[in-house]
Amino acid sequence: MSSLNDVRFFATAPHECSYLDGQEATTLFADPDIKIEQDDYQQLTLIGFRRSGRYFYRPQCDGCQACISVRIPVNTFRWSRRFKRTLKRTADVTCEWKLPYIDDEIYVLYSHYINARHREGDMYPPSAEQFRTFLMIEGPNTRFACYRDGQGKLIAVSVVDVLPDHGLSAVYTFFEPQLDHLSLGQMAILRQIQAAQARGMDYLYLGYWIRDCAKMNYKTDYAPLEMLIGRQWARFERQS
Template sequence: MSDLSELRFFRTPAHPCSYLEGRQAATLFVDPQTRLDGDLYGALSRLGFRRSGEYLYRPHCEGCQACIPARVRAADFQPRRRHRRLIEQNRDLRVNEEPARYTREIYSLYARYIDGRHCDGDMYPPSEEQFTSFLTCDWADTRFHCFRSPQGELLAVAVTDHLDDGLSAVYTFFDPAQARRGLGVHALLWQIGACQRLGLPYLYLGYWIRQCQKMNYKSQYRPLELFRQGQWREYNDAPPPA
Protein backbone atom coordinates (compact mmCIF):
# COMPACT_ATOMS: atom_id res chain seq x y z
CA MET A 1 0.00 0.00 0.00
CA SER A 2 1.44 3.38 -1.00
CA ASP A 3 -1.50 5.70 -0.20
CA LEU A 4 -1.17 6.64 3.47
CA SER A 5 -4.70 8.05 3.51
CA GLU A 6 -6.05 4.51 3.12
CA LEU A 7 -4.31 3.18 6.22
CA ARG A 8 -6.29 2.09 9.24
CA PHE A 9 -4.99 2.52 12.80
CA PHE A 10 -5.87 1.12 16.18
CA ARG A 11 -5.29 2.81 19.55
CA THR A 12 -4.54 0.76 22.64
CA PRO A 13 -6.35 1.36 25.93
CA ALA A 14 -4.54 3.64 28.39
CA HIS A 15 -1.87 1.95 30.49
CA PRO A 16 0.90 3.10 32.88
CA CYS A 17 3.68 4.93 31.04
CA SER A 18 7.05 3.15 30.95
CA TYR A 19 9.00 6.41 30.91
CA LEU A 20 7.22 9.04 33.01
CA GLU A 21 6.02 8.10 36.46
CA GLY A 22 2.37 8.76 37.18
CA ARG A 23 1.45 9.20 33.49
CA GLN A 24 -0.92 7.15 31.36
CA ALA A 25 0.17 6.12 27.88
CA ALA A 26 -1.55 4.89 24.73
CA THR A 27 -0.13 3.66 21.43
CA LEU A 28 -1.35 4.02 17.85
CA PHE A 29 -0.71 0.90 15.72
CA VAL A 30 -1.03 0.42 12.00
CA ASP A 31 -3.74 -2.15 11.36
CA PRO A 32 -1.98 -5.56 11.64
CA GLN A 33 -3.88 -6.70 8.54
CA THR A 34 -2.09 -4.07 6.42
CA ARG A 35 0.42 -5.47 3.96
CA LEU A 36 3.60 -3.75 5.10
CA ASP A 37 6.78 -3.31 3.09
CA GLY A 38 9.95 -1.23 3.09
CA ASP A 39 8.43 1.68 1.17
CA LEU A 40 5.53 2.07 3.58
CA TYR A 41 7.86 1.64 6.54
CA GLY A 42 10.08 4.43 5.25
CA ALA A 43 7.13 6.74 4.66
CA LEU A 44 5.76 6.15 8.16
CA SER A 45 9.22 6.55 9.72
CA ARG A 46 9.25 10.05 8.26
CA LEU A 47 5.98 10.62 10.16
CA GLY A 48 7.43 9.47 13.47
CA PHE A 49 6.48 5.78 13.51
CA ARG A 50 8.71 3.02 14.83
CA ARG A 51 8.90 -0.74 14.38
CA SER A 52 8.47 -3.33 17.12
CA GLY A 53 8.52 -6.82 15.68
CA GLU A 54 6.01 -6.94 12.82
CA TYR A 55 4.15 -3.83 14.04
CA LEU A 56 4.48 -0.12 13.29
CA TYR A 57 3.46 2.21 16.09
CA ARG A 58 3.58 5.74 17.47
CA PRO A 59 2.72 7.08 20.95
CA HIS A 60 -0.76 8.62 21.03
CA CYS A 61 -1.40 9.76 24.60
CA GLU A 62 -4.18 11.98 25.91
CA GLY A 63 -2.83 15.39 26.92
CA CYS A 64 0.84 14.43 26.56
CA GLN A 65 3.30 14.88 23.71
CA ALA A 66 6.50 14.10 25.62
CA CYS A 67 7.63 11.39 23.17
CA ILE A 68 9.10 13.21 20.18
CA PRO A 69 10.53 11.33 17.15
CA ALA A 70 14.23 12.05 16.70
CA ARG A 71 16.83 11.50 13.99
CA VAL A 72 20.47 12.47 13.51
CA ARG A 73 21.49 14.25 10.31
CA ALA A 74 24.35 11.87 9.68
CA ALA A 75 26.33 13.71 7.01
CA ASP A 76 26.75 16.74 9.27
CA PHE A 77 27.51 14.83 12.47
CA GLN A 78 30.82 15.64 14.14
CA PRO A 79 31.80 13.43 17.09
CA ARG A 80 32.55 15.27 20.32
CA ARG A 81 35.73 14.78 22.29
CA ARG A 82 34.28 12.07 24.49
CA HIS A 83 32.88 10.32 21.41
CA ARG A 84 36.34 10.30 19.83
CA ARG A 85 37.82 8.86 23.02
CA LEU A 86 35.22 6.10 23.03
CA ILE A 87 35.83 5.26 19.37
CA GLU A 88 39.56 5.04 20.06
CA GLN A 89 38.96 2.88 23.13
CA ASN A 90 36.95 0.39 21.07
CA ARG A 91 39.04 0.35 17.93
CA ASP A 92 40.06 -3.24 18.69
CA LEU A 93 36.50 -4.43 18.10
CA ARG A 94 35.48 -5.87 14.76
CA VAL A 95 31.95 -5.64 13.41
CA ASN A 96 30.26 -8.25 11.26
CA GLU A 97 26.76 -8.22 9.82
CA GLU A 98 24.51 -11.20 10.42
CA PRO A 99 20.92 -12.01 9.40
CA ALA A 100 18.26 -10.86 11.86
CA ARG A 101 17.38 -14.20 13.39
CA TYR A 102 17.62 -16.16 16.60
CA THR A 103 20.93 -17.82 17.38
CA ARG A 104 21.93 -19.26 20.73
CA GLU A 105 24.95 -16.95 20.95
CA ILE A 106 23.05 -13.74 20.21
CA TYR A 107 20.10 -14.65 22.41
CA SER A 108 22.43 -15.49 25.32
CA LEU A 109 23.89 -11.97 25.13
CA TYR A 110 20.39 -10.46 24.91
CA ALA A 111 19.22 -12.40 27.98
CA ARG A 112 22.29 -11.33 30.01
CA TYR A 113 21.64 -7.72 29.02
CA ILE A 114 17.96 -7.78 30.02
CA ASP A 115 18.78 -9.59 33.28
CA GLY A 116 21.57 -7.15 34.09
CA ARG A 117 20.11 -3.84 32.90
CA HIS A 118 16.31 -4.14 32.73
CA CYS A 119 15.24 -6.55 35.46
CA ASP A 120 12.73 -3.92 36.67
CA GLY A 121 11.19 -3.29 33.25
CA ASP A 122 8.43 -4.76 31.13
CA MET A 123 10.95 -6.75 29.05
CA TYR A 124 11.88 -8.88 32.06
CA PRO A 125 12.20 -11.81 32.19
CA PRO A 126 13.65 -12.40 28.71
CA SER A 127 12.53 -15.33 26.58
CA GLU A 128 13.34 -16.70 23.15
CA GLU A 129 9.83 -15.93 21.94
CA GLN A 130 10.08 -12.33 23.18
CA PHE A 131 13.48 -11.90 21.49
CA THR A 132 12.13 -13.08 18.13
CA SER A 133 8.82 -11.22 18.25
CA PHE A 134 10.48 -7.95 19.33
CA LEU A 135 13.56 -7.78 17.10
CA THR A 136 12.88 -9.74 13.93
CA CYS A 137 10.47 -8.98 11.10
CA ASP A 138 9.63 -10.73 7.83
CA TRP A 139 8.96 -7.58 5.78
CA ALA A 140 11.69 -5.21 7.07
CA ASP A 141 15.32 -5.11 5.93
CA THR A 142 16.79 -5.79 9.36
CA ARG A 143 20.44 -6.60 10.13
CA PHE A 144 22.23 -7.64 13.31
CA HIS A 145 25.55 -5.80 13.53
CA CYS A 146 27.70 -7.84 15.90
CA PHE A 147 30.61 -6.26 17.77
CA ARG A 148 33.30 -8.77 18.72
CA SER A 149 36.49 -8.71 20.74
CA PRO A 150 39.80 -9.60 19.07
CA GLN A 151 39.27 -13.12 20.45
CA GLY A 152 35.87 -13.36 18.73
CA GLU A 153 33.70 -12.94 21.84
CA LEU A 154 30.34 -11.31 21.10
CA LEU A 155 30.14 -8.10 23.15
CA ALA A 156 27.28 -6.12 21.58
CA VAL A 157 24.59 -6.29 18.90
CA ALA A 158 23.04 -3.29 17.16
CA VAL A 159 19.71 -4.22 15.60
CA THR A 160 19.35 -1.93 12.58
CA ASP A 161 16.65 -1.48 9.95
CA HIS A 162 17.68 -0.22 6.51
CA LEU A 163 15.30 2.41 5.12
CA ASP A 164 15.31 4.31 1.85
CA ASP A 165 16.55 7.52 3.51
CA GLY A 166 18.58 6.16 6.40
CA LEU A 167 19.03 3.58 9.09
CA SER A 168 16.75 3.00 12.05
CA ALA A 169 18.43 2.10 15.34
CA VAL A 170 15.88 -0.43 16.58
CA TYR A 171 17.67 -1.73 19.67
CA THR A 172 21.16 -2.33 21.04
CA PHE A 173 22.14 -4.83 23.69
CA PHE A 174 25.58 -5.62 25.10
CA ASP A 175 27.53 -7.48 27.76
CA PRO A 176 26.79 -5.76 31.11
CA ALA A 177 30.24 -6.80 32.34
CA GLN A 178 31.83 -4.55 29.69
CA ALA A 179 30.36 -1.27 30.98
CA ARG A 180 33.70 0.56 30.77
CA ARG A 181 33.64 0.26 26.98
CA GLY A 182 30.45 2.32 26.62
CA LEU A 183 29.16 -0.16 24.06
CA GLY A 184 25.70 1.37 23.72
CA VAL A 185 27.13 4.75 22.75
CA HIS A 186 29.79 3.14 20.58
CA ALA A 187 27.17 1.16 18.65
CA LEU A 188 25.16 4.32 18.01
CA LEU A 189 28.26 6.16 16.78
CA TRP A 190 29.03 3.21 14.51
CA GLN A 191 25.52 3.37 13.03
CA ILE A 192 25.95 7.09 12.31
CA GLY A 193 29.21 6.20 10.59
CA ALA A 194 27.41 3.48 8.62
CA CYS A 195 24.93 6.08 7.36
CA GLN A 196 27.84 8.22 6.22
CA ARG A 197 29.55 5.31 4.48
CA LEU A 198 26.31 4.32 2.72
CA GLY A 199 25.42 7.89 1.74
CA LEU A 200 22.20 7.80 3.77
CA PRO A 201 21.10 11.10 5.30
CA TYR A 202 19.53 10.02 8.61
CA LEU A 203 19.87 7.73 11.59
CA TYR A 204 16.43 7.38 13.20
CA LEU A 205 16.74 7.13 16.99
CA GLY A 206 13.19 6.53 18.13
CA TYR A 207 11.66 8.86 20.72
CA TRP A 208 13.36 11.68 22.58
CA ILE A 209 11.84 12.48 25.99
CA ARG A 210 13.27 15.52 27.72
CA GLN A 211 11.97 14.52 31.17
CA CYS A 212 13.32 10.95 30.97
CA GLN A 213 17.05 10.53 31.53
CA LYS A 214 17.31 7.23 29.66
CA MET A 215 15.76 8.89 26.57
CA ASN A 216 17.14 12.43 26.92
CA TYR A 217 20.67 11.21 26.07
CA LYS A 218 19.72 11.40 22.39
CA SER A 219 20.13 15.19 22.49
CA GLN A 220 23.91 14.62 22.66
CA TYR A 221 24.04 13.69 18.97
CA ARG A 222 23.98 16.80 16.80
CA PRO A 223 22.61 17.94 14.49
CA LEU A 224 19.47 16.35 15.89
CA GLU A 225 16.10 16.78 14.21
CA LEU A 226 12.79 16.40 16.08
CA PHE A 227 9.41 15.76 14.47
CA ARG A 228 7.06 18.43 15.81
CA GLN A 229 3.75 19.71 14.43
CA GLY A 230 4.13 17.62 11.30
CA GLN A 231 7.66 18.80 10.43
CA TRP A 232 11.23 17.79 11.15
CA ARG A 233 12.96 20.71 12.87
CA GLU A 234 16.52 21.00 14.10
CA TYR A 235 16.91 20.84 17.87
CA ASN A 236 18.55 24.09 18.97
CA ASP A 237 18.61 23.99 22.77
CA ALA A 238 21.86 24.62 24.63
CA PRO A 239 24.66 22.36 23.38
CA PRO A 240 25.53 19.27 25.40
CA PRO A 241 28.84 19.00 27.29
CA ALA A 242 31.90 17.97 25.29
Protein backbone atom coordinates in the same frame (compact mmCIF):
# COMPACT_ATOMS: atom_id res chain seq x y z
CA MET B 1 0.45 -2.81 -0.17
CA SER B 2 0.43 0.14 -2.52
CA SER B 3 -0.31 3.11 -0.29
CA LEU B 4 -0.60 4.18 3.32
CA ASN B 5 -4.19 5.06 2.40
CA ASP B 6 -4.85 1.31 2.43
CA VAL B 7 -3.66 0.89 6.03
CA ARG B 8 -6.07 0.83 8.93
CA PHE B 9 -4.89 2.36 12.20
CA PHE B 10 -6.02 1.44 15.69
CA ALA B 11 -5.58 3.01 19.10
CA THR B 12 -5.02 1.18 22.35
CA ALA B 13 -7.04 1.87 25.45
CA PRO B 14 -5.34 4.32 27.85
CA HIS B 15 -2.68 2.55 29.92
CA GLU B 16 0.07 3.43 32.37
CA CYS B 17 2.87 5.39 30.73
CA SER B 18 6.20 3.56 30.70
CA TYR B 19 8.22 6.78 30.84
CA LEU B 20 6.42 9.39 32.96
CA ASP B 21 5.09 8.57 36.42
CA GLY B 22 1.43 9.24 36.95
CA GLN B 23 0.69 9.64 33.25
CA GLU B 24 -1.60 7.63 31.00
CA ALA B 25 -0.58 6.76 27.45
CA THR B 26 -2.41 5.82 24.26
CA THR B 27 -0.65 4.21 21.31
CA LEU B 28 -1.66 4.43 17.66
CA PHE B 29 -0.59 1.44 15.58
CA ALA B 30 -0.93 0.21 12.02
CA ASP B 31 -2.89 -2.95 11.31
CA PRO B 32 -0.31 -5.70 11.99
CA ASP B 33 -1.99 -8.01 9.46
CA ILE B 34 -1.07 -5.71 6.55
CA LYS B 35 2.40 -6.01 5.06
CA ILE B 36 4.31 -2.74 5.29
CA GLU B 37 6.62 -2.27 2.30
CA GLN B 38 9.89 -0.31 2.41
CA ASP B 39 8.55 2.92 0.92
CA ASP B 40 5.58 2.87 3.28
CA TYR B 41 7.83 2.21 6.27
CA GLN B 42 9.86 5.25 5.28
CA GLN B 43 6.72 7.39 5.09
CA LEU B 44 5.60 6.15 8.52
CA THR B 45 9.02 6.99 9.95
CA LEU B 46 8.81 10.51 8.56
CA ILE B 47 5.61 11.09 10.56
CA GLY B 48 6.97 9.67 13.80
CA PHE B 49 6.21 5.95 13.76
CA ARG B 50 8.54 3.29 15.15
CA ARG B 51 8.70 -0.48 14.66
CA SER B 52 8.64 -3.12 17.40
CA GLY B 53 8.36 -6.66 16.06
CA ARG B 54 5.50 -6.59 13.55
CA TYR B 55 3.96 -3.48 15.07
CA PHE B 56 4.38 0.04 13.68
CA TYR B 57 3.33 2.48 16.39
CA ARG B 58 3.29 6.10 17.54
CA PRO B 59 2.27 7.65 20.87
CA GLN B 60 -1.03 9.51 20.64
CA CYS B 61 -1.87 10.69 24.13
CA ASP B 62 -4.58 13.16 25.13
CA GLY B 63 -3.08 16.37 26.43
CA CYS B 64 0.52 15.19 26.18
CA GLN B 65 3.12 15.54 23.43
CA ALA B 66 6.18 14.61 25.49
CA CYS B 67 7.35 11.85 23.14
CA ILE B 68 9.29 13.52 20.33
CA SER B 69 10.78 11.61 17.39
CA VAL B 70 14.46 12.42 16.91
CA ARG B 71 16.98 11.73 14.18
CA ILE B 72 20.66 12.48 13.61
CA PRO B 73 21.51 14.23 10.31
CA VAL B 74 24.64 12.16 9.86
CA ASN B 75 26.38 14.43 7.38
CA THR B 76 26.54 17.31 9.88
CA PHE B 77 27.32 15.13 12.90
CA ARG B 78 30.03 16.51 15.17
CA TRP B 79 32.71 14.06 16.24
CA SER B 80 33.50 15.38 19.71
CA ARG B 81 36.58 14.34 21.64
CA ARG B 82 34.39 12.09 23.75
CA PHE B 83 33.08 10.24 20.71
CA LYS B 84 36.55 9.96 19.21
CA ARG B 85 37.80 8.44 22.49
CA THR B 86 35.00 5.86 22.38
CA LEU B 87 35.90 4.87 18.82
CA LYS B 88 39.58 4.65 19.73
CA ARG B 89 38.78 2.55 22.80
CA THR B 90 36.80 0.11 20.64
CA ALA B 91 39.05 0.19 17.58
CA ASP B 92 39.61 -3.58 17.73
CA VAL B 93 35.85 -4.29 17.73
CA THR B 94 34.73 -5.65 14.37
CA CYS B 95 31.22 -5.40 12.96
CA GLU B 96 29.37 -7.72 10.59
CA TRP B 97 25.87 -7.01 9.30
CA LYS B 98 23.68 -10.11 9.08
CA LEU B 99 20.10 -11.15 8.51
CA PRO B 100 18.23 -11.57 11.83
CA TYR B 101 19.03 -14.84 13.58
CA ILE B 102 19.13 -16.51 16.98
CA ASP B 103 21.57 -19.05 18.38
CA ASP B 104 22.99 -19.83 21.82
CA GLU B 105 25.64 -17.13 21.57
CA ILE B 106 23.30 -14.30 20.66
CA TYR B 107 20.56 -15.36 23.07
CA VAL B 108 22.95 -15.61 26.03
CA LEU B 109 24.15 -12.06 25.32
CA TYR B 110 20.56 -10.83 25.08
CA SER B 111 19.48 -12.52 28.31
CA HIS B 112 22.55 -11.18 30.19
CA TYR B 113 21.65 -7.68 29.03
CA ILE B 114 17.97 -7.88 29.99
CA ASN B 115 18.77 -9.43 33.39
CA ALA B 116 21.34 -6.74 34.17
CA ARG B 117 19.69 -3.64 32.71
CA HIS B 118 15.93 -4.19 32.47
CA ARG B 119 14.75 -6.22 35.44
CA GLU B 120 12.00 -3.65 36.05
CA GLY B 121 10.85 -3.53 32.43
CA ASP B 122 8.33 -5.36 30.27
CA MET B 123 11.03 -7.57 28.73
CA TYR B 124 11.97 -9.19 32.04
CA PRO B 125 12.37 -12.11 32.37
CA PRO B 126 13.89 -12.76 28.94
CA SER B 127 12.86 -15.75 26.84
CA ALA B 128 13.73 -17.10 23.41
CA GLU B 129 10.13 -16.62 22.26
CA GLN B 130 10.18 -13.00 23.41
CA PHE B 131 13.43 -12.49 21.48
CA ARG B 132 11.88 -13.91 18.31
CA THR B 133 8.69 -11.85 18.66
CA PHE B 134 10.53 -8.61 19.41
CA LEU B 135 13.60 -8.87 17.18
CA MET B 136 13.23 -11.76 14.73
CA ILE B 137 10.00 -10.65 13.05
CA GLU B 138 11.60 -8.63 10.31
CA GLY B 139 10.66 -5.21 9.17
CA PRO B 140 11.60 -4.32 5.62
CA ASN B 141 15.35 -4.88 5.21
CA THR B 142 16.17 -5.54 8.88
CA ARG B 143 19.76 -6.35 9.80
CA PHE B 144 21.69 -7.35 12.91
CA ALA B 145 24.95 -5.42 13.31
CA CYS B 146 27.05 -7.92 15.28
CA TYR B 147 30.07 -6.56 17.16
CA ARG B 148 32.96 -8.80 18.27
CA ASP B 149 36.02 -8.02 20.35
CA GLY B 150 39.61 -8.75 19.35
CA GLN B 151 39.25 -12.37 20.46
CA GLY B 152 36.12 -12.89 18.36
CA LYS B 153 33.63 -12.83 21.24
CA LEU B 154 30.19 -11.38 20.51
CA ILE B 155 29.83 -8.33 22.78
CA ALA B 156 27.01 -6.27 21.22
CA VAL B 157 24.21 -6.48 18.66
CA SER B 158 22.27 -3.62 17.09
CA VAL B 159 18.97 -4.31 15.36
CA VAL B 160 18.76 -1.85 12.47
CA ASP B 161 16.15 -1.24 9.79
CA VAL B 162 17.49 0.08 6.49
CA LEU B 163 15.21 2.69 4.91
CA PRO B 164 15.68 2.91 1.14
CA ASP B 165 18.01 5.72 0.06
CA HIS B 166 17.16 7.65 3.21
CA GLY B 167 18.60 6.42 6.47
CA LEU B 168 18.89 3.83 9.18
CA SER B 169 16.45 3.28 12.01
CA ALA B 170 18.01 2.07 15.27
CA VAL B 171 15.45 -0.43 16.58
CA TYR B 172 17.31 -1.88 19.58
CA THR B 173 20.81 -2.57 20.89
CA PHE B 174 21.88 -5.08 23.52
CA PHE B 175 25.42 -5.66 24.76
CA GLU B 176 27.61 -7.29 27.41
CA PRO B 177 26.70 -5.38 30.60
CA GLN B 178 30.05 -6.09 32.26
CA LEU B 179 31.91 -4.02 29.67
CA ASP B 180 30.75 -0.59 30.81
CA HIS B 181 34.24 0.84 30.34
CA LEU B 182 33.89 0.37 26.57
CA SER B 183 30.67 2.45 26.31
CA LEU B 184 29.20 -0.14 23.94
CA GLY B 185 25.81 1.56 23.64
CA GLN B 186 27.51 4.75 22.51
CA MET B 187 29.86 2.83 20.23
CA ALA B 188 26.87 1.19 18.53
CA ILE B 189 25.28 4.56 17.73
CA LEU B 190 28.57 5.95 16.42
CA ARG B 191 29.10 2.90 14.22
CA GLN B 192 25.57 3.25 12.84
CA ILE B 193 26.27 6.91 12.03
CA GLN B 194 29.36 5.76 10.13
CA ALA B 195 27.34 3.06 8.36
CA ALA B 196 24.72 5.58 7.24
CA GLN B 197 27.44 7.92 5.98
CA ALA B 198 29.13 5.09 4.08
CA ARG B 199 25.81 4.25 2.39
CA GLY B 200 25.27 7.86 1.33
CA MET B 201 22.25 8.17 3.61
CA ASP B 202 21.06 11.28 5.43
CA TYR B 203 19.74 10.15 8.81
CA LEU B 204 19.95 7.80 11.76
CA TYR B 205 16.59 7.61 13.56
CA LEU B 206 16.87 7.15 17.34
CA GLY B 207 13.22 6.79 18.29
CA TYR B 208 11.62 9.01 20.91
CA TRP B 209 13.10 11.58 23.26
CA ILE B 210 11.27 12.77 26.37
CA ARG B 211 12.63 15.83 28.15
CA ASP B 212 11.62 14.66 31.64
CA CYS B 213 12.74 11.03 31.23
CA ALA B 214 16.29 10.61 32.54
CA LYS B 215 17.02 7.41 30.63
CA MET B 216 16.45 9.24 27.34
CA ASN B 217 18.75 12.16 28.12
CA TYR B 218 21.65 10.50 26.30
CA LYS B 219 20.02 11.13 22.93
CA THR B 220 20.71 14.86 23.10
CA ASP B 221 24.43 14.02 23.36
CA TYR B 222 24.25 13.52 19.59
CA ALA B 223 23.07 17.06 18.83
CA PRO B 224 22.59 18.70 16.49
CA LEU B 225 19.49 16.56 16.21
CA GLU B 226 16.32 17.02 14.25
CA MET B 227 13.07 16.72 16.21
CA LEU B 228 9.59 16.15 14.83
CA ILE B 229 7.55 19.04 16.19
CA GLY B 230 3.99 18.80 14.96
CA ARG B 231 4.46 17.78 11.33
CA GLN B 232 7.82 19.47 10.78
CA TRP B 233 11.36 18.31 11.49
CA ALA B 234 13.22 21.10 13.34
CA ARG B 235 16.90 21.39 14.22
CA PHE B 236 17.84 21.10 17.90
CA GLU B 237 21.11 22.33 19.35
CA ARG B 238 22.03 21.18 22.83
CA GLN B 239 22.51 24.07 25.22
CA SER B 240 26.02 24.27 26.70
